[in-house]
Ligand SMILES: Nc1ncnc2c1ncn2[C@@H]1O[C@H](COP(=O)(O)OP(=O)(O)OP(=O)(O)O)[C@@H](O)[C@H]1O
């Protein structure tokens with residue numbers, strides 16, 4: 032027996048054209064005892080609400096005691112269609128916050144976030160990079176700042192580490208050692224993440240790039256709902272397995288009204304170093320099909336290049352070590368496109 036079953040039962044009953052569930056302010060099930068607190072729109076409805084609640088729960092033998100309480104007040108007005116039901120907080124000093132996400136793990140989010148940050152910075156912007164992947168932070172490795180420690184300023188705000196002109200912050204800087212598992216859950220996790228965004232001395236940034244963890248769980252949703260973002264960039268590889276999850280991520284952003292700035296197709300093809308021929312290892316056209324169906328745009332396609340992984344391990348993104356490579360050119364083009372697109376809005 033779960034609260035959900037009770038809600039399902041109560042949804043069937045209504046008073047004064049209002050479903051009982053719409054009047055619930057609080058509901059708690061402890062063992063077989065249920066406590067429901069209703070908002071009471073009109074005093075004279077009290078008896079009817081009681082009666083209908085008992086009736087609705089009659090077929091749920093696991094609920095033995097029902098305690099009904101009322102608080103006065105009209106039901107909250109649901110938000111108008113398309114309007115977020117929450118207020119989003121701005122990150123102080125940050126003009127544009129861009130989240131890099133994907134429903135799928137291992138498609139290259141961190142690689143994209145890192146190289147996009149570098150490319151934007153090379154275009155002359157002030158750039159920050161936040162590693163929001165608190166379970167598997169990889170930004171410190173990509174920038175060769177693993178093991179660094181952060182300090183706080185006079186206002187008790189975290190001071191990001193600066194590398195290659197980019198202000199970087201990662202949970203990795205706060206963990207005692209690389210092997211320390213992060214076991215934060217729920218509210219504690221959210222508190223840590225919020226602190227990582229808001230209690231930071233970012234200075235003045237044109238762009239703050241957010242490297243999201245894989246998936247569409249609580250972390251992604253909470254961030255998307257509570258933070259004022261300019262938009263999200265979705266990273267995918269041209270495989271069906273990746274696209275299936277990427278579609279979920281896209282739907283999540285849409286649902287919480289975070290504009291999707293576009294899609295980056297990573298590992299799109301491989302250029303044979305000998306022949307110069309392009310090979311579409313994972314197939315061709317799948318990403319285009321997806322963006323059309325979702326009315327999105329491809330921001331760019333990044334080829335597969337062993338150098339990407341090599342440079343990652345040396346702590347310098349490929350956009351710095353080899354700016355003339357196909358991969359780097361693609362990232363620079365994407366950075367230009369993203370900044371132009373944001374400026375035009
Ligand atoms: N275009 C590319 N060419 C070759 N290797 C790549 C490319 N993009 C990413 N990689 C490699 O693929 C691996 C996964 O990339 P990355 O860590 O950026 O993915 P991620 O989506 O952030 O993963 P996670 O879901 O674990 O956070 C890394 O080893 C990276 O170096």
Ligand SMILES: [Mg+2]
Nearest residue numbers: 140141164169
């Ligand atoms: Mg990552």
